[in-house]
Amino acid sequence: MPCDPDWERLLTVAAHDTVRNRLMLALGYYGALRREELISLRVSDLDFAHRLVSLRAETTKVNGRAWCPIARRSHQLLSVISIRS
Numbered sequence: 187m188p189c190d191p192d193w194e195r196l197l198t199v200a201a202h203d204t205v206r207n208r209l210m211l212a213l214g215y216y217g218a219l220r221r222e223e224l225i226s227l228r229v230s231d232l233d234f235a236h237r238l239v240s241l242r243a244e245t246t247k248v249n250g251r252a253w254c255p256i257a258r259r260s261h262q263l264l265s266v267i268s269i270r271s
Contacts, residue, residue, distance in 0.1 A: 209263040213239065216257035220247065237261055 188196065200211050214224045217239055226245040233240065241252040256264070 205263055209260060212257065212260040212263055216260055217254040219254065232256070232264070234261075234264070 200208055210224060213219060213227070214221075219239075219241070223241050223245045226242070227239065231240045231242065232238075237256040238253050239256055241254065243249050243251050246252050
């Protein structure tokens with residue numbers, strides 16, 4: 187776990203990165219997603235209406251489907267991406 191100064195540096199650098207990378211950081215952090223869960227996400231795994239991420243069974247540690255909420259900041263970044271598409 188990074189200490190506070192390291193975390194602040196990471197957020198400062200990420201603020202200038204692409205929306206995609208900021209979104210992945212936000213989804214991973216706020217959703218406590220493991221690397222495999224994060225990189226395996228598909229657009230179809232995102233439930234915008236209910237602000238949920240579906241984690242498919244093949245990507246979870248317990249091999250069962252799971253859901254995690256999409257944090258407000260992640261949802262804002264998703265809105266930016268959908269506007270650009």
